Every structure is written in C-alpha cells, then in structure tokens.
Amino acid sequence: MKVLKIIIASVLLLVACNKKQEEALATITIHTIGDSTMANKKNPEVNPEHGWGQVLPSFFNANVTIKNHAVNGRSTRSFINEKRWDSVYNQLQKGDYVFIQFGHNDQKENDPKRYTNPYTAYRNNLIQFVQEARSKEAIPVLLTSIVRRNFNENGTLVDTHGAYPLVVRLVAQEYNVPLVDAQYLTEQLEESYGIEQSKKLHLHFLPGEISYYPEGKDDNTHLSKLGATEVAKRIVKELGKKVPALQDFITKENE
Numbered sequence: 001m002k003v004l005k006i007i008i009a010s011v012l013l014l015v016a017c018n019k020k021q022e023e024a025l026a027t028i029t030i031h032t033i034g035d036s037t038m039a040n041k042k043n044p045e046v047n048p049e050h051g052w053g054q055v056l057p058s059f060f061n062a063n064v065t066i067k068n069h070a071v072n073g074r075s076t077r078s079f080i081n082e083k084r085w086d087s088v089y090n091q092l093q094k095g096d097y098v099f100i101q102f103g104h105n106d107q108k109e110n111d112p113k114r115y116t117n118p119y120t121a122y123r124n125n126l127i128q129f130v131q132e133a134r135s136k137e138a139i140p141v142l143l144t145s146i147v148r149r150n151f152n153e154n155g156t157l158v159d160t161h162g163a164y165p166l167v168v169r170l171v172a173q174e175y176n177v178p179l180v181d182a183q184y185l186t187e188q189l190e191e192s193y194g195i196e197q198s199k200k201l202h203l204h205f206l207p208g209e210i211s212y213y214p215e216g217k218d219d220n221t222h223l224s225k226l227g228a229t230e231v232a233k234r235i236v237k238e239l240g241k242k243v244p245a246l247q248d249f250i251t252k253e254n255e
Contacts, residue, residue: 028249029065031088031138032056033079033129034101036222037146038070046212049203050228052146052235053099059236064249067091075105075114076125085129094137097246100129101182103145103164104221118163126171141243142172144183146231149202149220151195157187178242185234201227 032038038053053068060066069088071079079085079102092098102125106116116122126142133140144165150158165183172179190198203219223231240247 027063027065028095028097029067029093030056030060030097030099031092032066032068032070032099032101033085033088034070034099034143035074035104036070036072037104038068038101039072040068040070048205048210048212048224049222050225052223052228052231055225055228055232056236058229059232059251060249061251070101073105073114074102075108075116076102076122076129077106077116078114080125080128081113085132089132089136092133092136092138096136096138097243098129098133098138098140099143100126100140101143101145102126103161103168106164107162118167122164123167123171126168127175130171130175130177139178139243141178141180141239142168143180143235144168146182146186146223147190149190149198151190151198155195157190159183180235180238180242182231182235185238186231189230189234200224201230 032053034053037051039051040054041047041049041051044050044054051068051070053066053070056068057064057066069084071084074082074084088098102122105111105114106118106122108114116125130140130142145161145168147157148160150160152158161183165181169179169181171177190201193201201224203213203217203222203224205213205217207216208214209216236250240250
C-alpha cells in the first residue's frame with residue numbers, strides 16, 4: 001500500500017511538472033521591426049520577392065506568434081517618426097521578443113527623412129528601441145543588416161554597409177543585448193553560393209522570364225523566396241545559441 005502511494009505521488013508530481021512546463025511554453029510573441037529585407041510582401045503566391053521575416057513562422061512551432069512590423073524603405077528614423085515604433089511599443093507584453101534590424105535605409109544620405117549618422121542618430125535610435133522594449137519587460141534582440149550581393153571583378157564579396165553593423169555590435173555589447181550577426185551569416189551564405197548561383201538568392205530575371213517582372217529584374221539587395229528561407233534558417237540557428245530560451249520553440253527540423 002505504501003509503495004502504491006509513492007507511485008501515485010510520483011505520477012502526480014510528474015503530471016504537475018509537465019503541466020508547469022507546458023504553461024511556461026504556452027505562447028510567446030515575436031515582434032520584428034526593420035526594412036524591406038525583413039518585411040512581408042504582397043501577393044506571395046506570385047510575387048518572387050520575400051522578406052526573411054515573412055518566412056520566419058515556418059521555423060517556429062505553433063506556440064509562437066510572429067508579428068512582422070517591418071516595412072519597405074524604412075530606417076530607424078522614419079520608423080520612429082511615422083509612429084510605427086509607438087504602435088509596436090503599445091502592443092508589447094512582458095516576455096515578448098523584439099527583433100531589431102535596420103541599416104539599409106539609414107545609409108541614404110540624400111534623404112533627410114531616412115538618413116541617420118551611424119554614430120549618433122542611428123546608435124541612439126537603436127538604444128531607444130532596446131530601452132523602451134525593456135521598459136515593457138520585453139526582450140530585445142539586435143541584428144546587423146544582411147549583406148547585398150556585391151561581388152567585385154575579382155570575385156570578392158565587398159561590404160556596402162560601412163559603419164552601421166559595427167554600431168549595432170557596439171550597442172549590443174554596451175547594453176548587454178543578444179546579437180545575431182546577420183551580416184556575417186549572410187556573407188557566408190553569399191560566398192557559399194558563389195558569384196553566379198547567389199543570383200538565385202535575390203531577384204534576377206530576364207525580360208519576359210516571369211510575368212511579375214515583364215521587363216526583367218536585376219536586384220542584389222532584396223531576397224527571393226529561396227534567399228529569404230536560407231537567411232531565416234541561419235538566423236534562427238543563431239538565435240537558438242544566442243537566446244537559449246527560444247530553443248524549445250524552434251521546430252526540430254530547423255535546428
């Protein structure tokens with residue numbers, strides 16, 4: 001009888017532990033903020049362009065809700081000035097994640113509505129995202145910009161982002177924010193595909209090749225569905241290392 005009571009107590013304890021684990025993993029929400037390389041695209045069934053945030057849900061289990069707030073053409077400045085960050089901030093709940101990746105449009109020196117000096121406005125805008133997310137007990141994650149497909153005549157992949165990725169790394173270090181170095185991950189990706197095959201990661205079409213781009217397309221910045229998937233795969237793998245709490249939410253086939 002005593003043994004039976006011990007067995008029953010052990011079973012009840014195990015059930016209680018499993019229930020607590022399930023409750024802990026009940027749901028999380030990931031908010032993504034950034035530019036066109038991350039954003040959802042219209043008409044995904046026919047549109048060959050995809051942002052890596054657009055395909056991100058396929059790498060997480062059903063306990064994860066992803067809200068992709070990234071928008072084409074936005075910099076840290078315009079995302080804030082257009083009140084887009086306010087909209088995200090107002091939604092944040094304790095335990096939410098905020099993935100932050102800007103830089104492509106912050107570089108646009110001829111556009112005062114978007115340009116930011118990397119060492120001043122850009123840096124401080126990133127700090128604002130981090131501090132305000134934390135004020136809501138959300139968890140910020142910083143990402144450097146993905147690379148452009150920019151091979152020179154010698155076949156070397158050449159950087160186009162200047163100081164912006166460095167500033168992201170420095171802010172992450174100074175404010176103890178998890179960092180996914182997407183610049184480095186996508187450098188490796190582009191180089192692994194090589195000069196010609198890496199075109200498949202982007203939008204390269206001859207005139208008349210596809211109906212969506214009847215006049216053709218030659219775009220080394222934005223991603224094809226293949227490119228978006230390859231980028232997301234590498235980012236998620238790195239997230240599992242840099243943010244261990246996310247490991248239980250990543251689908252096993254994508255680990």
